[in-house]
Amino acid sequence: MRVEVAGAAKAVDGAVLLRPVSLRVEPGTCTVLRGPNGAGKTTLLRLVAGVTAPTEGAVTLDGRPADERDPWTRDAVAALLGPPATYRDLTLADHLVLVDATWGRDPDTCADRVEEALARFGVEGLADRFTHELSSGQRQLFHLALTWFRPARLLLLDEPEQRLDDDRRARLADLVRERCAGGVTVLMACHDPDVTAAAADAVLEVREDGRYP
Numbered sequence: 001m002r003v004e005v006a007g008a009a010k011a012v013d014g015a016v017l018l019r020p021v022s023l024r025v026e027p028g029t030c031t032v033l034r035g036p037n038g039a040g041k042t043t044l045l046r047l048v049a050g051v052t053a054p055t056e057g058a059v060t061l062d063g064r065p066a067d068e069r070d071p072w073t074r075d076a077v078a079a080l081l082g083p084p085a086t087y088r089d090l091t092l093a094d095h096l097v098l099v100d101a102t103w104g105r106d107p108d109t110c111a112d113r114v115e116e117a118l119a120r121f122g123v124e125g126l127a128d129r130f131t132h133e134l135s136s137g138q139r140q141l142f143h144l145a146l147t148w149f150r151p152a153r154l155l156l157l158d159e160p161e162q163r164l165d166d167d168r169r170a171r172l173a174d175l176v177r178e179r180c181a182g183g184v185t186v187l188m189a190c191h192d193p194d195v196t197a198a199a200a201d202a203v204l205e206v207r208e209d210g211r212y213p
């Protein structure tokens with residue numbers, strides 16, 4: 001999926017959340033958003049996810065406005081922008097079973113997919129835990145597994161490296177590259193230079209002053 005951000009900006013009640021920015025991400029590539037706290041990286045990801053609309057400019061996905069209320073956008077975009085909603089009385093595996101069923105996959109092969117999805121992020125041994133029984137890093141790995149589990153043509157990740165140790169950060173970068181190799185477009189905010197170097201085809205510095213070269 002091609003992402004195009006054309007002079008998109010966001011202001012709410014006079015507060016500037018994001019100064020005008022333009023960006024193009026080609027299918028099967030990873031672009032990392034870098035910049036200081038408060039520069040607008042999360043806001044830009046939210047615009048691309050269609051969670052909120054720009055107050056200036058436009059954001060399109062394959063030429064179509066990003067809008068989470070449009071089933072076409074929801075079908076295409078997997079986003080981890082802050083902690084996802086989880087159920088206190090469902091195990092990690094139960095959450096993935098729910099996602100599997102939502103996407104209409106074959107129930108007979110669901111257990112294998114769930115095991116594989118958790119193993120991808122090294123949390124298969126925690127399949128029967130509740131989310132409140134995890135460490136903060138394990139919770140992040142579960143959230144990533146959940147995001148990876150659904151089909152997507154565009155993956156949006158807000159600081160996916162947070163709370164992960166060095167080995168898990170390196171693994172995350174490998175998994176991003178694997179997704180890109182499969183044709184998925186990835187846009188992520190990241191503060192870690194090693195993850196950025198390993199995962200990014202391109203880096204966009206999000207500027208608080210809005211001055212882009």
Ligand SMILES: Nc1ncnc2c1ncn2[C@@H]1O[C@H](COP(=O)(O)OP(=O)(O)OP(=O)(O)O)[C@@H](O)[C@H]1O
Nearest residue numbers: 012015016017018036037038039040041042043044
């Ligand atoms: N609902 C809101 N109303 C007003 N201002 C907001 C709102 N949400 C965010 N902001 C402001 O918008 C700016 C951009 O925030 P954003 O979360 O996009 O930054 P960020 O680059 O992701 O920062 P970080 O690296 O700290 O995660 C910040 O100055 C923030 O205080």
